[in-house]
Amino acid sequence: MKLIVDLKDRQYPIWIERKALYHIDEIINTHRKIAIIHDDAIPSKWIEIVKEQCENCVIFSFPEGENSKCFEQYQYLLQQCIDHHLSRKDAIVAIGGGVTGDLAGFVASTYMRGIDFYNIPTTILSQVDSSVGGKVAIDMGSYKNIVGSFYQPKGVLIDPDVLSTLSIRQQHNGLVEALKMGLILDENLVCEFEKEQLDIEAIITRSIDLKRQVVQEDEKENSLRKILNFGHTIGHAIEGAYGLDTYYHGECVAMGMLFFIEDKELKNRVLKIYDKLSLPAVPDYDVDTLMEFISHDKKGTQNVISVISVAKAGSYSIEEMNYEQIRLKLLRGAYEESNRK
Numbered sequence: 001m002k003l004i005v006d007l008k009d010r011q012y013p014i015w016i017e018r019k020a021l022y023h024i025d026e027i028i029n030t031h032r033k034i035a036i037i038h039d040d041a042i043p044s045k046w047i048e049i050v051k052e053q054c055e056n057c058v059i060f061s062f063p064e065g066e067n068s069k070c071f072e073q074y075q076y077l078l079q080q081c082i083d084h085h086l087s088r089k090d091a092i093v094a095i096g097g098g099v100t101g102d103l104a105g106f107v108a109s110t111y112m113r114g115i116d117f118y119n120i121p122t123t124i125l126s127q128v129d130s131s132v133g134g135k136v137a138i139d140m141g142s143y144k145n146i147v148g149s150f151y152q153p154k155g156v157l158i159d160p161d162v163l164s165t166l167s168i169r170q171q172h173n174g175l176v177e178a179l180k181m182g183l184i185l186d187e188n189l190v191c192e193f194e195k196e197q198l199d200i201e202a203i204i205t206r207s208i209d210l211k212r213q214v215v216q217e218d219e220k221e222n223s224l225r226k227i228l229n230f231g232h233t234i235g236h237a238i239e240g241a242y243g244l245d246t247y248y249h250g251e252c253v254a255m256g257m258l259f260f261i262e263d264k265e266l267k268n269r270v271l272k273i274y275d276k277l278s279l280p281a282v283p284d285y286d287v288d289t290l291m292e293f294i295s296h297d298k299k300g301t302q303n304v305i306s307v308i309s310v311a312k313a314g315s316y317s318i319e320e321m322n323y324e325q326i327r328l329k330l331l332r333g334a335y336e337e338s339n340r341k
């Protein structure tokens with residue numbers, strides 16, 4: 001299946017197909033130097049399959065984990081591009097999860113003021129969400145995505161077969177972002193999580209198509225796109241406060257969403273799905289510590305933050321909340337309005 005992200009002055013394809021990894025020229029112009037960027041944990045077979053299809057290829061790798069979304073690795077990768085004489089006509093291909101897409105995309109957006117980049121997402125999180133939409137960034141210390149840009153890929157190649165080597169924890173971590181998409185935009189997608197057997201390919205396709213539609217509507221997150229940040233205000237704070245590699249990103253988003261689901265029945269529905277995905281419970285956090293992280297939220301101004309709430313599955317509201325209101329949410333806790341004590 002091919003979906004098109006249509007941004008009026010430019011478009012790019014999202015190709016979702018088993019075995020697509022063996023046909024990258026369907027999406028990628030390989031008649032130039034290609035710099036493949038990946039982390040050091042990705043199975044080498046996926047890199048080999050792509051490398052074989054490139055006539056002129058260099059490969060740069062970095063240590064796995066969120067901690068690599070940092071200036072040191074950003075600088076290292078830029079230096080590799082320089083040392084290997086990448087020109088403006090060449091391209092970067094990010095093969096990996098959200099960290100790889102964000103880091104490699106940011107390198108592509110700034111090297112020589114921007115060269116082509118393509119995403120080949122290999123985790124559920126990147127296949128359902130982060131590979132599309134052009135949010136590329138690095139972290140500063142524990143502040144997530146605080147340095148970055150909106151820089152769209154030239155194409156996204158999604159091959160569900162590459163998920164076969166993913167750990168269960170990573171699979172469940174990524175599924176949270178698809179559940180998020182269902183909670184804000186499509187109750188039928190939420191229902192997919194309540195089936196005995198999860199149809200991962202259907203979940204990926206539906207989630208990334210919803211993401212595509214939102215990005216088309218509001219590429220630079222001036223309004224509608226803020227809804228994709230549901231759960232992230234408190235989620236990013238927990239992720240930063242506990243160290244970027246303690247909890248995975250999706251696990252933190254799952255925690256963050258609970259604070260903004262007001263309906264008891266819906267929250268219990270969501271908690272049942274979390275149990276099915278063996279997601280970690282919200283830790284005993286320090287309110288002041290989280291508030292410090294929240295004060296750097298990109299949807300915030302000096303006095304208020306745009307926060308997203310879900311009262312009914314498949315719907316959302318965006319509200320400007322002051323910091324005191326957010327603090328009260330934290331004081332009240334995540335499990336209010338639920339049967340979980």
Ligand SMILES: O=C(O)C(=O)C[C@@H](O)[C@H](O)[C@H](O)COP(=O)(O)O
Pocket residue numbers: 129130133135144145177221225228229232298
């Ligand atoms: O694409 C978006 O817009 C999102 O908010 C998607 C999020 O799920 C994703 O984690 C994103 O990277 C977070 O964005 P940020 O702007 O909060 O850094």
